Amino acid sequence: MKRSIFLAVAAGMMLSACVSSSIGPNVSQGEESYAKIPAPVGGPKAQLYHIGELDRIDITLFQEPEMSAKGMQVDAAGDISMPLIGRVHAAGLTTTELAEQVRTKAARFYVDPQVTVSIASSVSQNVTVQGQVTEPGIFPLQGPTTLLDVVALAKGETENAALDQVVVIRFIEDKRYAAAFNLERIRRAEDADPAILARDIVIVGHSGTKQAWHDVLRAAPLLNVFAQF
Template sequence: MVRPIWCVAAGMLALTGCTPSYVSPQVRTGKAASDLIPAPTANQVGEEYVIGPRDTLNISVFNEPEISGQGVPVDAVGNVALPLIGPVHVSGMTTTQVSAQLQQLYDRFYVKPQITVLVTSSVSQRVTVQGDVMEPGVYDFRGTYTLLDAIALAKGESQNAKLREVIIIRQIGGKRMAAAFDLTRIRSGIDPDPAVLGRDVIIVGHSNTKQAWNDLLKAAPLLNVFAQF
């Protein structure tokens, strides 16, 4: 159900107590939050990065500089344009898989080409960290990251951060979904540390309620005003 910003605001302002919460009651918390955004599985840990549209690659062919390339862009549909072989679809593949594919394609022109592929810039593997952290911003990451890892990228939370109200917002099934986590419980090993995915938005709450509200308002236009939970 889509709710306008004044409904979200009313829901937040209705919460009372000594330390008012500015998390909407519709945002999942506790076990429901962990079910929505779980911790990394054993299979995910150490997984190789998967290339996505708008990434940038370095493609090196041993002893063949004329077909090697630095800063090769992956276009919007996931292709790279390469000498002799033209467009090659690489989105959804690891660098190891792309290297093997290019070796097969260039085998028509060269004897046992040795090809190395590296990701130098990634759009699909970026996380936005906002709110009460030392250095809010958009950060690149590689491999498997968790909520604690993402906050560390932003140099950690400030002294005034409300650690019991840290929100992850994610696109799931075409809808914006939000879940709130308690960093004190995660750091104590009570709750699992949820996995962070590319394009997630993380908002760290503030113990000063007015500042927390302002942070959420600033984030709202980017997040479709918390329209779908």
């Protein structure tokens, strides 16, 4: 019986050499990863929200209901359209900056207009988590967020996760970058915890070694039954 289980374990370990995953050559590692996707300096800090495409916003002109709007959607070009003043570019602006843009344009038609802008719903401030996590999906970012925070949002990694192969994909100036991090080292405070930004994609890699070992462990009770005959 013991010999049968030993042979199964040995076979599983040999199999792991064939199914183990690896990080591609275009993915940065080590110091290069932190150069592209750095950790927060001095701890996570709250950042001003910048309006994105397809976000919905509320615009209020004091005592001017015909110029006010609830749930106005920013279009794919990053613009909104309002009566009288026409199109206004909103993407990339804070609510205060957009309010000032609208106020300046509305001043041609109203005396000292008072404008407020607020976020009704956010589409742009999300992060996507894929791979070996318990609950993959798209999650809203609320305040400063790090890689450990994002994995926690996805209910943690699975038993077959390759924690040394956690990749973050980010668009910087319209170019796509990918950087790998070691989640185990981050948890031990040996590496810094990188900051995650809106529209990042986090992919937790798959460990063939872990899967082969878990498959062997699950098969062990069955092998024990067969060994009795």
